[in-house]
Amino acid sequence: MQSHTHDLTFTGGEVQKRFLTWSEGEADREWACLQAIEAHAPGIAPRPLRRETVGGHPVVVMSRLPGDALGGAPLTPAQTASLGQTLRRLHGIPLDRVMASGIGERRLGPSTLRPALRGWLRAPEDLSACHDPALVRAGIDAAAAWLSSSDALPAPEIVSLGIADLNPANILWDGRTCRLVDFEDGGLTDPAYDLADHVEHIAGRLTGVFDAGTLLAAVGISDEGKDRFHAYRPLWAAFWLAMLLPGNGGFSRNPSGSTEAQARHLLGLLGQ
CATH class of the missing domain: 3.90.1200.10 (Aminoglycoside phosphotransferase (APH), C-terminal lobe)
Structure with missing residues (x-):
């Protein structure tokens, strides 16, 4: 199973989550969060088992949850x-x-989403592929004004x-x-x-x-x-x-x- 950031391999009671890049720190965040949860609120998330590097990619191995x-x-x-x-x-x-x-x-x-959105919504957009470009433009303009x-x-x-x-x-x-x-x-x-x-x-x-x-x-x-x-x-x-x-x-x-x-x-x- 693959997403745009990682792929998953299920083996017995384990899940191997292989991240496609190191650049955004996803593997570090995943591992640190799972460790904190296991220490202070066990049972609500997978147990962190180990970290690996496979083919130059970071991998977090965790327990497989039911459900x-x-x-x-x-x-x-x-x-x-x-x-x-x-x-x-x-x-x-x-x-x-x-x-x-x-x-x-x-x-x-x-601290980061609002300034990021200002940039994303300020960029000129070709809305010709939309069914109702005027409605979409109204939404963009309203969001930009509100964010400002x-x-x-x-x-x-x-x-x-x-x-x-x-x-x-x-x-x-x-x-x-x-x-x-x-x-x-x-x-x-x-x-x-x-x-x-x-x-x-x-x-x-x-x-x-x-x-x-x-x-x-x-x-x-x-x-x-x-x-x-x-x-x-x-x-x-x-x-x-x-x-x-x-x-x-x-x-x-x-x-x-x-x-x-x-x-x-x-x-x-x-x-x-």
């Missing part, structure tokens, strides 16, 4: 409750222990370890428990920021996998965290609009009309 990947349908109440408990355990790992493991801010974290506003986003509270990429395919359900895989982008984060990322992930949002209100309740996020969650949602909606523009991989991988639907969704979050 099937979620996605394609809304979570059941039992799945939402279990996912909330799993995320609470992840977020509850003591911050000093995470930092002592040498783990830095998650990829596309609170000095009060667009609250200051994050970097207090926990996060998985970053909660594509529903990274949640394994064995009938009783949700466990998490794929920590190559994980790191220090604000739980509200990661929850906004999770809810806005295109793989879950288009099929209604996550219900924002029930997931927030299951995680037990504070009222202040809920405010930050709602403030961060347009940021991640803008990210997915950028990923769905012509020329990017998301444009060809997702159903026709997804770019327009994303622009409409973002405009709705911005009240436009």
